[in-house]
Amino acid sequence: MINCESRSVVVIGGGPAGLSAAIAAFDAGAKDVLVLERDTRLGGILNQCIHNGFGLTLFKSELTGPEYAARLIDMASERGIECRLNTTVVSVAPDKTITCVSEEGVFSITADAIVLTCGCRERPRGAIGIAGARCAGVYTAGTAQKLVNIMGYMAGRECVILGSGDIGLIMARRMTLQGAKVRAVLEIMPRASGLMRNVVQCLNDYDIPLMTSHTVVDVLSQGGRVSGVVAAKVDNDMRPIAGSEFLLPCDTLLLSVGLIPETELAREAGIGLHRVTGGAEVDDTLMSNIDGIFCAGNMLHVHDLADYACLESEVAGKRAAEYAINGGVTRGAFTSVECGDGIRYAVPMKILSSGSGSITFTARPSAEYALGRICIEADGEEIYSKREAGIRPATMLRYVLNSAQSDKLRSASRICIKVRE
Amino acid sequence: MKDVIIIGAGVCGCAIADALGEYGCNVAVVERASDVACGATKANSGIVHGGFDATAGTLKAKFNALGNPMFDELSKQLDFPFRRNGAYVLAFDRAGIDGLEALLERGRANGIKDLERVDGDTVRLRNPHVSKSVTAALYCPSSGIVSPYEMTIALAERANMRGAEFIFNTGVTAISRRGSVMTVDCTGGKSYAARMVINCAGVHADEVAAAAGVHDFTIRGRRGEYYLLDKTQSYLTDATLFQLPTSLGKGVLVAPTVHGNVLVGPTALDTDDKDGVATTAAGLEEAMSKGRLSVPSISARSAITQFVGVRAHCDKDDFIIGMSSLQGFYNVAGIESPGLTSAPAIARYVAAEVAAYLSLKRKTDFITVRKGIPCFAAMSDEERAELIASDSRYGKIVCRCECVTEGEIIDSIMRPLGARDIDGVKRRTRAGMGRCQSGFCSPTVIQLIADTLGVPVQSVTKCGAGSYAVTGRI
Ligand SMILES: Cc1cc2nc3c(=O)[nH]c(=O)nc-3n(C[C@H](O)[C@H](O)[C@H](O)COP(=O)(O)OP(=O)(O)OC[C@H]3O[C@@H](n4cnc5c(N)ncnc54)[C@H](O)[C@@H]3O)c2cc1C
Numbered sequence: 047m048i049n050c051e052s053r054s055v056v057v058i059g060g061g062p063a064g065l066s067a068a069i070a071a072f073d074a075g076a077k078d079v080l081v082l083e084r085d086t087r088l089g090g091i092l093n094q095c096i097h098n099g100f101g102l103t104l105f106k107s108e109l110t111g112p113e114y115a116a117r118l119i120d121m122a123s124e125r126g127i128e129c130r131l132n133t134t135v136v137s138v139a140p141d142k143t144i145t146c147v148s149e150e151g152v153f154s155i156t157a158d159a160i161v162l163t164c165g166c167r168e169r170p171r172g173a174i175g176i177a178g179a180r181c182a183g184v185y186t187a188g189t190a191q192k193l194v195n196i197m198g199y200m201a202g203r204e205c206v207i208l209g210s211g212d213i214g215l216i217m218a219r220r221m222t223l224q225g226a227k228v229r230a231v232l233e234i235m236p237r238a239s240g241l242m243r244n245v246v247q248c249l250n251d252y253d254i255p256l257m258t259s260h261t262v263v264d265v266l267s268q269g270g271r272v273s274g275v276v277a278a279k280v281d282n283d284m285r286p287i288a289g290s291e292f293l294l295p296c297d298t299l300l301l302s303v304g305l306i307p308e309t310e311l312a313r314e315a316g317i318g319l320h321r322v323t324g325g326a327e328v329d330d331t332l333m334s335n336i337d338g339i340f341c342a343g344n345m346l347h348v349h350d351l352a353d354y355a356c357l358e359s360e361v362a363g364k365r366a367a368e369y370a371i372n373g374g375v376t377r378g379a380f381t382s383v384e385c386g387d388g389i390r391y392a393v394p395m396k397i398l399s400s401g402s403g404s405i406t407f408t409a410r411p412s413a414e415y416a417l418g419r420i421c422i423e424a425d426g427e428e429i430y431s432k433r434e435a436g437i438r439p440a441t442m443l444r445y446v447l448n449s450a451q452s453d454k455l456r457s458a459s460r461i462c463i464k465v466r467e
Numbered sequence: 468m469k470d471v472i473i474i475g476a477g478v479c480g481c482a483i484a485d486a487l488g489e490y491g492c493n494v495a496v497v498e499r500a501s502d503v504a505c506g507a508t509k510a511n512s513g514i515v516h517g518g519f520d521a522t523a524g525t526l527k528a529k530f531n532a533l534g535n536p537m538f539d540e541l542s543k544q545l546d547f548p549f550r551r552n553g554a555y556v557l558a559f560d561r562a563g564i565d566g567l568e569a570l571l572e573r574g575r576a577n578g579i580k581d582l583e584r585v586d587g588d589t590v591r592l593r594n595p596h597v598s599k600s601v602t603a604a605l606y607c608p609s610s611g612i613v614s615p616y617e618m619t620i621a622l623a624e625r626a627n628m629r630g631a632e633f634i635f636n637t638g639v640t641a642i643s644r645r646g647s648v649m650t651v652d653c654t655g656g657k658s659y660a661a662r663m664v665i666n667c668a669g670v671h672a673d674e675v676a677a678a679a680g681v682h683d684f685t686i687r688g689r690r691g692e693y694y695l696l697d698k699t700q701s702y703l704t705d706a707t708l709f710q711l712p713t714s715l716g717k718g719v720l721v722a723p724t725v726h727g728n729v730l731v732g733p734t735a736l737d738t739d740d741k742d743g744v745a746t747t748a749a750g751l752e753e754a755m756s757k758g759r760l761s762v763p764s765i766s767a768r769s770a771i772t773q774f775v776g777v778r779a780h781c782d783k784d785d786f787i788i789g790m791s792s793l794q795g796f797y798n799v800a801g802i803e804s805p806g807l808t809s810a811p812a813i814a815r816y817v818a819a820e821v822a823a824y825l826s827l828k829r830k831t832d833f834i835t836v837r838k839g840i841p842c843f844a845a846m847s848d849e850e851r852a853e854l855i856a857s858d859s860r861y862g863k864i865v866c867r868c869e870c871v872t873e874g875e876i877i878d879s880i881m882r883p884l885g886a887r888d889i890d891g892v893k894r895r896t897r898a899g900m901g902r903c904q905s906g907f908c909s910p911t912v913i914q915l916i917a918d919t920l921g922v923p924v925q926s927v928t929k930c931g932a933g934s935y936a937v938t939g940r941i
């Protein structure tokens with residue numbers, strides 16, 4: 047083993063979140079930032095997202111995934127940030143020793159601070175237990191996207207898409223543009239789970255039916271490949287309604303049934319995970335329960351916009367740099383953030399009483415509200431509130447509190463975020 | 468002309484081919500699938516049974532008792548994963564306690580000595596997640612777990628090293644005898660001659676026998692559905708947990724796999740579709756709810772996949788092993804559970820019989836050791852560094868869930884009897900067996916198969932004929 051480098055800030059994962067964290071860490075004064083990326087190129091999942099619609103907040107223009115990645119890659123290289131490709135981190139120890147594997151061998155790196163930005167993965171067929179034939183032609187939407195956009199092969203000619211997550215919606219359009227027939231997008235919930243704009247631009251514009259409250263109850267095969275799926279309507283408890291089944295002939299079933307933060311490294315490092323997000327549990331500096339290990343991007347919780355993942359990671363990168371430069375922080379008492387009416391989860395999960403500066407909240411609604419008011423309360427007193435129209439679970443909420451508001455939270459012994467109608 | 472043609476490359480066919488290699492026998496194995504271990508052998512519980520369950524005096528009892536002790540040495544010689552984790556048969560009421568007593572008696576009659584009666588609290592002390600409603604159990608420490616397809620691949624590879632030829636994608640359609648020569652006709656107009664034919668066709672063994680004009684048994688398919696749970700659930704049990712059959716039917720097991728997942732199942736349902744391995748909502752629900760009787764905290768939420776295995780249930784309710792009414796046509800049929808456990812012992816017995824029939828003598832020198840693909844995931848950092856230094860492709864991790872490298876995947880394709888499709892790579896290396904179920908690695912695996920075999924990506928399949936991964940160029 048080739049021992050043992052030491053670095054101030056190591057960022058694990060070179061997608062948009064990781065690059066943003068590295069750039070922010072550098073700008074905050076950490077000079078020997080290192081990014082570790084297992085893929086052959088930087089940019090993460092953006093590389094296969096060749097559609098546009100990225101960057102409206104961060105770059106004030108509408109970019110494709112690769113264009114967006116290129117901007118971040120340029121910003122990192124302008125700063126001379128070292129990014130090591132083809133390098134897979136296989137373990138992170140609580141003492142912040144990182145072990146990684148590449149074609150050059152096995153390396154260990156000790157870091158003063160680590161930012162985990164490993165992204166997320168797609169929920170596979172087995173996780174939702176779709177019964178039926180175990181044949182070729184069942185892919186997650188992201189895998190199909192890689193086959194089509196990176197490798198240049200058709201994942202199928204006649205598709206049914208289960209789940210209306212954003213990648214599924216994007217792939218419905220993509221497959222159509224490539225000459226495939228997309229029979230339908232089936233969604234078990236009564237509403238689409240992806241962004242509204244994707245429903246309009248990817249389904250409606252191409253006359254692809256979105257069948258809400260429907261699911262796949264059986265997969266049929268012929269000659270080793272999918273030959274059709276049996277769809278059914280579901281009741282209010284999302285159970286298939288007997289007698290409502292119908293056949294959709296197809297050679298491919300694409301799944302867009304949820305994303306899960308990639309937490310294998312975090313778990314091994316002993317990082318506490320959150321029951322709802324599946325990602326790490328963090329305080330308002332985005333530090334996990336392990337001192338000096340920060341988490342951001344889709345590894346922390348699944349974002350619907352790359353911009354928000356990047357903005358979040360900037361906080362993690364900056365805080366990681368501070369941690370490294372100051373030789374650690376002492377974390378004192380904290381208050382947990384409670385999720386009240388209408389909020390499924392909020393990040394951060396804890397507010398440190400010792401901190402300073404502005405706190406950013408992101409929150410995922412649990413229900414739809416035509417009109418509502420998001421309130422953040424400290425000891426029952428409303429310290430932040432914002433009116434929002436069209437609150438829905440598919441759209442993440444994000445609020446930047448000013449220093450005065452943030453300080454009020456720091457001294458509170460109860461913090462709650464909720465929706466008021 | 469071959470000495471022996473074996474029909475079917477499941478664990479039985481491969482073990483027999485391997486054992487015949489000790490006699491210098493000239494063997495061909497004809498298999499209709501694209502790989503070994505594509506029948507019942509790839510989809511079962513993977514339990515090396517203790518041998519207490521089968522009725523005394525049956526072939527099942529005999530070969531189970533003989534087979535089980537062979538696994539320690541065999542797994543070392545052949546480099547496949549095997550572990551004696553011990554098994555409990557759980558009883559849930561008073562009647563069950565009597566049932567355990569009967570099982571204990573049966574076990575003793577089968578010559579299984581190490582059985583122990585334990586009460587419910589003792590079971591829970593040793594296995595804290597076992598249900599409070601368990602009243603007592605029978606414990607069998609010699610019960611083990613094995614990776615059935617890795618074992619079979621290993622047997623096939625050693626058989627191949629010992630000279631056996633494997634002919635894939637070739638189904639046997641007719642068997643006839645003229646003089647002392649057996650002729651085996653196959654799909655695609657192929658035909659092979661041999662002095663003897665061994666029928667190891669699993670659930671289709673009755674049809675293969677019928678194709679030789681032998682009609683004295685029938686095989687019924689009996690489906691068993693399973694859940695496979697994520698490795699995070701491995702804390703739930705380290706022992707194999709069976710349920711004592713009750714008036715309500717046969718139970719299911721909850722057991723660890725050698726790779727650290729948890730298996731829940733199998734159900735039991737007769738079927739006319741012997742090749743039907745599609746899962747059903749009802750079957751999966753039954754597997755899960757029965758599994759929860761043993762370990763209440765298991766949940767479908769932690770599932771990574773589901774699958775079905777089809778048992779070859781014979782109307783004689785025992786293994787059929789021996790020369791059939793057609794001289795030269797030998798049956799190894801009705802090999803349902805404990806067939807996997809029994810296979811090494813069956814193979815030894817059959818090889819001796821065949822050798823006697825063909826007047827072959829056991830050789831004194833034959834290959835014993837087969838080395839598997841290096842398993843990067845199981846290595847220390849030092850071993851990993853050394854492996855990468857020898858070939859940098861072991862430094863490229865392709866399957867992140869199971870930590871499988873490009874080097875291993877290429878090895879799995881290049882080695883004798885190498886993988887030809889995505890599932891073949893998966894069974895040999897575990898690429899795609901993890902919690903993302905190949906979401907990340909399948910495009911790379913597809914490309915590696917195409918590049919290594921020198922074929923277009925469009926011709927790469929998941930599991931043999933027709934199961935194309937992609938449908939063409941964009
Ligand atoms: C649900 C289930 C659970 C089980 N659990 C256990 C257990 O825990 N422990 C245990 O010891 N045993 C267990 N078993 C039993 C064990 O799996 C089988 O006994 C064993 O795998 C049988 O191997 P085989 O080689 O006879 O059959 P198979 O593995 O089915 O192989 C038969 C092969 O013959 C080929 N074939 C068929 N017809 C033709 C033809 N005409 N031409 C060419 N090839 C042909 C098939 O393609 C197949 O590859 C279980 C079985 C099932 C189904």
